[in-house]
Amino acid sequence: LKSPYHGGHLEVIVGPMFSGKSEELIRRVTRALIARQRVAVFKPAIDDRYHATQVASHAGRSIEAVAVRGAVDIRAHLAGEGPLLSSPEAELPEVVGIDEAQFFGSDLGPLVLDLAEAGVRVILAGLDLDFRAEPFGCIPDLLARAESVEKLTAICTVCGAPATRSQRLIGGQPARFDDPVVLVGAQEAYEARCRVHHEVRR
Ligand code: ADP
CATH class of the missing domain: 3.40.50.300 (P-loop containing nucleotide triphosphate hydrolases)
Structure with missing residues (x-):
């Protein structure tokens, strides 16, 4: 101990x-x-x-x-x-x-x-x-x-591989790079994702 x-x-x-x-x-x-x-x-x-x-x-x-x-x-x-x-x-x-x-x-x-x-x-x-x-x-x-x-690591929700990243979804869509970290009133969710399935909209 x-x-x-x-x-x-x-x-x-x-x-x-x-x-x-x-x-x-x-x-x-x-x-x-x-x-x-x-x-x-x-x-x-x-x-x-x-x-x-x-x-x-x-x-x-x-x-x-x-x-x-x-x-x-x-x-x-x-x-x-x-x-x-x-x-x-x-x-x-x-x-x-x-x-x-x-x-x-x-x-x-x-x-x-x-x-x-x-x-x-x-x-x-x-x-x-x-x-x-x-x-x-x-x-x-x-x-x-x-x-x-x-x-x-977590488990990627898309493919089951080890996940190293947190996918942010706003209204079901991948969040944009410039989206504020706190969005008042938005439908937000997070999922664990691997490098391949992690997406950030530019
Ligand atoms: P963290 O503090 O890193 O957010 P927690 O300790 O709160 O993680 O939760 C880990 C638990 O979440 C796992 O043991 C499992 O039961 C559950 N879980 C839900 N979704 C996933 C996922 N995609 N990958 C791995 N674990 C998950």
């Missing part, structure tokens, strides 16, 4: 939608809980509130989590408002999990590196690519800095 790393480190789990990132995060966190380690799990809040919630996988498993508006909220939560790591006695969790990490801003990187420096095992799960198959936000930097990287 001990991780192979001496002290704090960063583990990143990436892949397209439906590849089992949340499942894998839940699996690692559950093992840490069985080992009676102190664990805190965070995910981005959809609304403007900081509240208790769950990380749930598409297959239905879930664990307790805290919904936060950004990395600043995670620091506040872990430090009880004071600046993180200011007092060496401050009890940090042994394991910090973060789901949907691609939705955090560029301040996630400095936070997770501070945590790893302070001895915390940080487990991040998130999309490596956006719906256009372009590297997603803060993830590339974190992939480079991580001690461990796991790239998961």
Whole structure:
């Protein structure tokens, strides 16, 4: 149950939608809980509130989590408002999990590196690519800095091959490259696709 790393480190789990990132995060966190380690799990809040919630996988498993508006909220939560790591006695969790990490801003990187420096095992799960198959936000930097990287695949909904990309459909049609990431009132869906069957309209 001990991780192979001496002290704090960063583990990143990436892949397209439906590849089992949340499942894998839940699996690692559950093992840490069985080992009676102190664990805190965070995910981005959809609304403007900081509240208790769950990380749930598409297959239905879930664990307790805290919904936060950004990395600043995670620091506040872990430090009880004071600046993180200011007092060496401050009890940090042994394991910090973060789901949907691609939705955090560029301040996630400095936070997770501070945590790893302070001895915390940080487990991040998130999309490596956006719906256009372009590297997603803060993830590339974190992939480079991580001690461990796991790239998961889903199953392509068209041909059954390993899927590495997330197909975005708007009204049943592949989304356009310039479509805004948030489309109010649109009929949207996502499917896992392989490189051959992933389509982006130009
Ligand atoms: P992620 O966090 O990567 O979106 P989840 O852990 O939430 O993935 O869900 C993974 C689960 O989704 C799989 O174990 C499977 O039960 C289900 N699933 C649904 N569609 C697919 C698909 N196209 N490929 C693989 N798994 C799928």
